[in-house]
Amino acid sequence: MKVQIKSGFLFPTQFWTAELNENIERLQNEACLIRKNDNDGVRKSNAGFEGYHSKDILDFNNLPGTKQLLNQIINTVNAIHRISRQGDLQLTNFWINISGKGSSxxxxTHSGMTYSGVFFIKVPKEMKGGRFLFYRNFNEADFISTEYMGRFKDGYQLQGYDYPINTILPKENMLVVFPAWVPHAVEINLSDEERISLSFNFKLNRSFP
Ligand SMILES: [Fe+2]
Structure with missing residues (x-):
């Protein structure tokens, strides 16, 4: 007897993108100013000698473009949240990354937060590497998990769910928002030009009776 096999999906993960209309040149200049005023920055997920990660930005002194961008991000992330949920969000922290050649x-993850996201301020004209990567699960990092699952059959057409990593091609003025628990990374920037982005976290405002 031939059994009928049904396939299903367990947990699709949502993410959101939005095209903003910010003055990108002004933001690039402000990012350089942030680095100038806080040259040491911090070491977090940034790897490579040319990878700069600012401290959390705490005020908007001389940063009018960044202030306007953050207001737009606050509006957009709240709109995303309100599609399906109640409650208010609070911007917890934000910082910039300037990735020179060789840095990644x-x-x-940003566990403990609700939403995380990134906004692309500068993308090298000839982008090599530097893509934004989403991982389904840290334990599944091998690109096609052949070591555990076996090689794909010859001629098999790969489906979206066969890939444990999803890539986003960065674009200037593009906002990407995702649940804070989703593992993510940035590929090594192999271009001569710097890649600049602003990252942020939002948390649900919990009110206790
Ligand atoms: Fe991150």
């Missing part, structure tokens, strides 16, 4: 961000 290793896989990590």
């Amino acid at each position: 961000n290793t896989p990590h």
